[in-house]
Amino acid sequence: MKKKLDFVNVIIYLLLTVITIVTIYPLLNLLAVSLSEHSAYVMNPLMVIPDRINLLPYKWVFSHPLILSSYKNTLIVTFVGTFFSMFLTSTLAYPLSNRGLRGKGLFMKLIIFTMMFNGGLIPNFYLVRSLGLLDKLWALIIPGSMSGFYVILMKNFFESIPGSLKEAAKIDGASEMFIFARIVIPLSAPILSTLSLFYAVLRWNSFFNAIVYIRDRGKWTLQLLLREIVIISNPLLNDDTSISDIPPENIKYAVIIVAIVPILCLYPFLQKYFVKGIMVGAVKG
Amino acid sequence: MGKFLKVDNNLFHERQKESFLKYVLGNKWLYILLAPGMIYLIIFHYVPIYGILIAFKELNVVKGIWESPWIGLQNFNYLFNSEAFYSILKNSLGFSFLRLLLGFPAPIILALMLNEVRSIAFKRSVQTIIYIPHFISWVVVAGIVSNVLAPTSQGVLNSILGVFGVQPVNLLIKPEYFRQVVISAEIWKQAGWGTIIYLAALSGIDPNLYEAAIVDGANRLKMIWHITLPGIMSTIIVLLILRLGRILSNGFEQIFLLYSPMVYNVADVFETYTYRVGLQEGNFGYATAVGLFQSIVGFILIVGSNKFSKRGNKEGSLW
Numbered sequence: 001m002k003k004k005l006d007f008v009n010v011i012i013y014l015l016l017t018v019i020t021i022v023t024i025y026p027l028l029n030l031l032a033v034s035l036s037e038h039s040a041y042v043m044n045p046l047m048v049i050p051d052r053i054n055l056l057p058y059k060w061v062f063s064h065p066l067i068l069s070s071y072k073n074t075l076i077v078t079f080v081g082t083f084f085s086m087f088l089t090s091t092l093a094y095p096l097s098n099r100g101l102r103g104k105g106l107f108m109k110l111i112i113f114t115m116m117f118n119g120g121l122i123p124n125f126y127l128v129r130s131l132g133l134l135d136k137l138w139a140l141i142i143p144g145s146m147s148g149f150y151v152i153l154m155k156n157f158f159e160s161i162p163g164s165l166k167e168a169a170k171i172d173g174a175s176e177m178f179i180f181a182r183i184v185i186p187l188s189a190p191i192l193s194t195l196s197l198f199y200a201v202l203r204w205n206s207f208f209n210a211i212v213y214i215r216d217r218g219k220w221t222l223q224l225l226l227r228e229i230v231i232i233s234n235p236l237l238n239d240d241t242s243i244s245d246i247p248p249e250n251i252k253y254a255v256i257i258v259a260i261v262p263i264l265c266l267y268p269f270l271q272k273y274f275v276k277g278i279m280v281g282a283v284k285g
Numbered sequence: 286m287g288k289f290l291k292v293d294n295n296l297f298h299e300r301q302k303e304s305f306l307k308y309v310l311g312n313k314w315l316y317i318l319l320a321p322g323m324i325y326l327i328i329f330h331y332v333p334i335y336g337i338l339i340a341f342k343e344l345n346v347v348k349g350i351w352e353s354p355w356i357g358l359q360n361f362n363y364l365f366n367s368e369a370f371y372s373i374l375k376n377s378l379g380f381s382f383l384r385l386l387l388g389f390p391a392p393i394i395l396a397l398m399l400n401e402v403r404s405i406a407f408k409r410s411v412q413t414i415i416y417i418p419h420f421i422s423w424v425v426v427a428g429i430v431s432n433v434l435a436p437t438s439q440g441v442l443n444s445i446l447g448v449f450g451v452q453p454v455n456l457l458i459k460p461e462y463f464r465q466v467v468i469s470a471e472i473w474k475q476a477g478w479g480t481i482i483y484l485a486a487l488s489g490i491d492p493n494l495y496e497a498a499i500v501d502g503a504n505r506l507k508m509i510w511h512i513t514l515p516g517i518m519s520t521i522i523v524l525l526i527l528r529l530g531r532i533l534s535n536g537f538e539q540i541f542l543l544y545s546p547m548v549y550n551v552a553d554v555f556e557t558y559t560y561r562v563g564l565q566e567g568n569f570g571y572a573t574a575v576g577l578f579q580s581i582v583g584f585i586l587i588v589g590s591n592k593f594s595k596r597g598n599k600e601g602s603l604w
Contacts, residue, residue, distance in 0.1 A: 008505055012398050013407070019395070020414050023477065025441075026429045027417065045439040053323025095315040102308050107323065114330040117584045120576025121556075122563045123336025126350075127329070153357055165469065176314035205422035207538050212564060224425050230428035231542055257423050263420050271413070 023261040034058070034253035041249060053186050057254035067255065069218060070225040073137060077221060078203040081141040085199040086192065088146040089154055094180045096151070097158035121212070128213060139213035140206065140221065150195050157191040158184060193273040197266060204263045222259045229255055321386045360574035367566050369558065377554040378451075380535045383468045389528055392479030393521065397509060399480060400487050409494040415477025423474075427542035430470050431457060459546040467539055467552075482524070483517055490516035522594050530587025533579045 028048040033041050040051035060068055094109065095101055118124075123141060133139040161184060169179050185192070207223040214220060229252055301483025340360055342353040362577075364370050395415070402408045418426070418464055433441045436453035444451040456462040494512045503511070537556035544552040555575060 008401070012401050016398055016402065020513070023418060023473065025415050026433060027421075029534055030429070046441060046444060052418065063382075088322045088325050089458075091318045092326075095319040098312075098315060101312070101315060102305060107319065110323070110326060110331075114326060116587050117334070117580055119333025119336050120573060120580055121559050121569060122569050122573040122576060123333035124329075124337065125564065126336050126569070127333050130446070135309050142557050145327055146322060146329075176312065177318070180318060201420055205420075205424075207422060207424055207542070212560075223422055226424045226428070227542065229422060231431070252428075256428060260421050260425060264417065267416070268413075271416075 001078055029257055030253050034250060035085045036250075038247040038250055041247075046258045048060055048230045054250070057250040058248055058258070061254050061258055065197045066217065066220070067225060067258075070220045070222050071258075073203060073219060074222040077137055077206075078200055081145060082196055084141060085145045085147075085150075086196055089151050089195060090185070090188075090192070092146070093151050093154035094158055094184060095176075096155045111148045111151055119193075124211060133217045137219060140203075140209050141211075144209065145197075145199075150198065154188075154191055154195060157188060161187055190273045193270050197270045197273075200222060200266065201263060226255065226259055337577050339570055340569060340577050344569050356570070361578075363571065364574050364578065368408060369553075372550065373534075373555055373558050375554055377533050377535055377553055379551070380464055380467065380540075380554060381532045382452050383464055384471065384535075385528065388468055388472055388476070389525065391476040393483055393517075395476055396480040396483035396487060396517075397513065399484065400513065401505070401509075412477075412480075415480070417477075418474045419478035421474065423538035425543055426470055426474050427539070430466065430543060434466065457543060458545060460548050460551045463544070463548040463552050467543055468541070470539060483520060485518040486517040487513065514539045526587065526590045526594060529590045530583050532586060570597075 025048065029046065032043070032047045034057060035050035035053055035055070035200045037054045040047070044051070061275065092111075096104060098104075101107075127133060128143055130140050133142070165183055165187075166179050169183055174182075205223065206221075206246040207227065210221045210224050211227075214224065233248070233252075328337045338350050341355060341357060342378075343348065343356045344350065381516045394604060399408055399411065402411075432439060434443070434456050434560050436443050436455040438444065440453070442456070443451075447453065456466050490513065495508060533555055535556060537560065540552055540554055541557050541560070544557070559572045559575050559579075563573070564569045
């Protein structure tokens, strides 16, 4: 009996270790290659530890105008977009967390229906076009900025805040607006940081909206640029006069690292929140 | 008599209206807060639903949707009679089938394994690492996939296969492997993240159940089968319903970024097809019809599978 249990343990630990290595290896390889001399890469392309450190590709990446403008656009879209999303999601979720709200059933039905049925690509494109948003960063900020699912998660979280706090404030003459801004929001750090992270990740990584709505290179985001460099291996980098003898692999890997590091940096700070945030929201949902 | 009743009725409605108005005014801040979100929902979700009319019209961009002439079901006739439709339907179902078979159970198995780990430090480290790929964009993942599969010394897969004497092969341009590659990439990217919801459900299982089972002499596999799995069954069913509702949806990015003309015949799905005929070829009406077909099937499936699971158990349904 005892022996058999240990055997199960060994298998589980072994499998999980292999899975973890398979998950992390490609990323370590990207990082190592981006930091190494090209000759070291040629000798050992599967490296995980940087060999003969070389920071020139990074220097080049941070001086390339198209990379910098794409970076700036992604930062704008992510910050403004996440703020916009959180504003819409929380202001909609709060009234719906009030038990007696008249019309609540209808509002909830309208929200849930959008989760099950949508107009599809062309009607959405036509709307954005009619609003004159094509080739504007607003096209990446406004459409798709509110998820019905996240509204429900947040509503469930708000419902879990003790009603007595709100009642006490009401007796003191506080308006619903005051209760929302000064009592409910400060108590909702777990769900606010969780959903901000989710929205920010979606924005940062969004490729589809960018390829549908943006043509102008000046409005490109990081993901469009990455596709050009990583997937198509476009010589766009060559029509730049500043092209040096830096090998394309090193540049490719350096751009990837530069594009994934900011969003990964957010993650450890928010990790303690998101599991809690999902649990509170989902268990009741 | 009838007259009186009518008057009464009117009065009744008037009073209700008044008190409703009074309620709204008394709670005006709640409705003011609600307004931006609802207006957003109407403009960016319900206006595009109105835009579905494009599928039944000969769209004239100058005249707008309403003024454009009707063409009835012409687009749908064309769609259902085209060979492309059946190939896309087959491909979409092919991807979904693999995803249900491999992608859906992956986070469940991973969560069950993590749940058996007693060392908290080990569990934490594994969790921290397997969540990471969720934060990486499909563009980068596609780059990683083509790197890993490269038929040169840079490709990990071919380097490993080479040890066993297998000739280098680029799976990305082999139609018989393309779907497996996409689904594997999806599992790499999302399975770890997918465990969160199951781990949350697992943490809600009453520990007394396990103690009782140990007293009864149950072994570990028996406990997983009789306590752990039933404990997360309602979560599994809810996620399965959502998955079934999306059986024709495969996501645009992963396929668009990995496919090439060599594999179009197995890789083209509703999303990529709509994009190509709608936006690249400018055939708005037809592309809207394709999208509408996909939306309607999805809607029917999600409502239907929810009804079905409601019959079995109340807990495992969505609404």
